[in-house]
Amino acid sequence: MSAILATSPPTHIPLHASPGRRAWRRFRANRLGYASLIVFGFLFAVSLFAEVLSNDRPLVVRYEGHWYFPVVQTLPETTFGGDFPTPTDYLDPFIREQFAKPGNFALYPLNRYHYTTINYFAKSPSPARPDRENVLGTDDRGRDLLARLAYGFRLSVLFAFLVTVASTAFGILYGALQGYFASWTDIGMERFKEIWGAMPVLYMLIIFSSLFSPSFWLLVILLSVFGWLGIAAYVRAEFLKNRTLDYVRAARALGQSNWKIIHRHILPNSLTPVVTLVPFEMAGAVGALTSLDFLGLGVPPGTPSLGELLQQGKDNLDAWWISLSTFGVLVVTLLLLILIGDALRDALDPRKVLEAESGEAKPGGTPAAPELIVKATQ
């Protein structure tokens, strides 16, 4: 038995890699999905620096020999030769003139508005159409639309991220316990899940938002508390399947502890449906936040939110730029998430895995009967 390893057939995916890495390679091979991930990652990373890119305060100011950093400092108007000790309004033409004097200068962000900025010096009534001042126009309170969209996008994605992480983590834990211990534990926990799932989420949200003042964190908690049910169902099913497989029995026969069996043996093999679901969960959370805001049940007034912008768009139908640009941001966000999810699902689909590794990745081709492919690849 010396030459025990037959030479592996030539494939574009090297066999000598962990299943996770091979899935990642397959994901990267899907150009649309991979590009979506890059674009989405880029947009999100950029939005994290929104304060530097879209703000009503200059980044750096040199005024009469002194350096100031208004982005992180609050400076009274008197600093720059104004009359009142109130915080400086950097859009004020007087202040701008001061900065334009020789020796002084101010470095403004790309977009000179914060999401809270109301431009008191605007030339046109709000909502104002897109022009040189406000690239995407303003909303009905005169706030810059681009700024609100940027901050709103960031809030939505962060929100979705938090909700997904919290509900996935809890769903995995719940489903894992259910599936691993099975029998009475499973029956009891399953009944609880049914009762919990029967609660009308929307009414609960309405009740809670009237009891407490609605806030970002309250919404994160409420949506997570109801969001884990689906994940738990998948994880439970995977655990029920995997716990009876021989490698788990072999680990038990070795005397391995329950906890180690769960996290070392079963969990890594049960995460495929969870990973596949994550982008779709995020898309769902973005949609949920938007619709709650649209209904006025979401984040407190003044917070930059896509749903609130849609609501404005509905109220100001003639201001087409509001609804159109918000709609555009939503479509792009959801589309990117769904394309990522799609690619992820394909990368983890066992049928496509076999096809790709037998060296015949044919996009769009009908997959052959799995048992025949299995025979062909063995």
Added chain:
Amino acid sequence: MSLLEVRDLSIHFGSRKVVDNVSFSLDAGEKLALVGESASGKTVTALSTLRLIENARLTGSIRFQEREVLALPEEALCEMRGRDIAVVFQEPMTALNPIYTVGQQIAESLELHTPLRGGHAWSEAIAAMRRVGIDDSERRARSFPHQLSGGQRQRAMIAMALACNPKLLIADEPTTALDVAIRLQILQLLEDLRAQAGMALLLITHDLNLVRRFTERVAVMEKGVMVEQGRTVDVIERPQHAYTRKLVNSRPDRRVGPPGDGTIVEARGVKVTYEIHKPGVNGWFQSAKFTAVQDVDFDLAPGETLGVIGESGSGKTTLALAVLGLVKAQGDIRIEGIRWTEADRAARRRLRREIQVVFQDPLSSLSPRLTIEQIVGEGLEIHEPQLDEAQRRERILAALLDVGLTEAGRAEPLLDRYPHEFSGGQRQRIAIARALIVKPKVVVLDEPTSALDVTIQKQVLELLAELQQKYRLSYILVTHDIDVVRAMAHRVMVMKDSRIVEAGTLEEVVSRPKSDYTRTLIEAGAA
């Protein structure tokens, strides 16, 4: 003039060539066997005569009744499938549609290919079921596939295939999924019906016993190439090609040493019951008990192999799990005098070390996301946590060498590989290494070779016998294969319906079986 004429057939999946220039022919009423191990291309070759394989590129020529199959339009093919050429698949549970009754499915085939309609088709379906020996066929025709036993399902499949009197029947491993005791019956039935109707038979199998008994000519395939064909007696008596010789000589040799004295495992009155839920409202208040194993006694000496033989559902695997302490059992199971139920944490830990297991399916017995080093080394982490990294690695390498798993003579390159990079036989070696690394005294072998190809089976059994002598291991060998028992066991227990029907030394049980059941099992194995 031959009925089926295959010339220079090559089959590609994408860029992979799975069948390479295969030629054979089959006359009307003739019986040809296509033999080979898994992935030899035998199923793909046979099914391509109906162009049943999607995504495959076929080149060459397949002529059926002087018509070129590869050039036929789809409608003509559909007409030919079922009427002229019928197929019986390996696994009748998946080949039958679970949501239609068996009778409906047979009648559907009749309505497609004969002028019979409605009630006539239905009564013809019942008649077809009667012909394949299904008792009470009028009632059975209204049964869904899951309500029939495995043997009945396969009979129903045959009834469906033969309902339209095809000229050629392709039987793809028709008995592999069935219990040994009914395999012979099914094949005999197939042969009787074939002879009556004068059909040609293309039997796809890996089992040379069946080939010897049921076919006139045989074609042997290896890795997509046809290496030898000829009259069955000639090929089996005087194999020309090295691969055929290997197949013919794949029956395992007996290479076991004598057992030692003393007792290491002692079982008395073992009983395992499961609770099953009764259907409907009754199930809320009461549950029924299903007895999987009862009244089992045995002793096992050091260095001895106890063969436990029986068909599926006989309780042999449950017994193995009970001995391993993985299911709750009543009665008395002592390993080195300690009972699972009485053992405290420390004692259980020690027991776990004494008794290890190797499972049937090497695909599911290794976690796909751990490397070989992690899999084999797991036992050491639990039972010898004092070892440092280097010592542990040394033991893992030693274990891999023990089971003969090396690349160019060294085991190091294999450590960080994953199970999917290994073949079935290699994975089984990994599973054996995982069991042996903690130095157990008893190893439970649950069908250790039945998922492997015959030539690999032989190697694995030889390895197991060698390891037994080297480490004085005791084996509890659970299997349905009488050949494996013959090669390995010192003593044999025959199980049926949760009880032991016969027990004794290998000589007693195999040469002078007392019960009819044991006789059937032995006959089926020797077929």
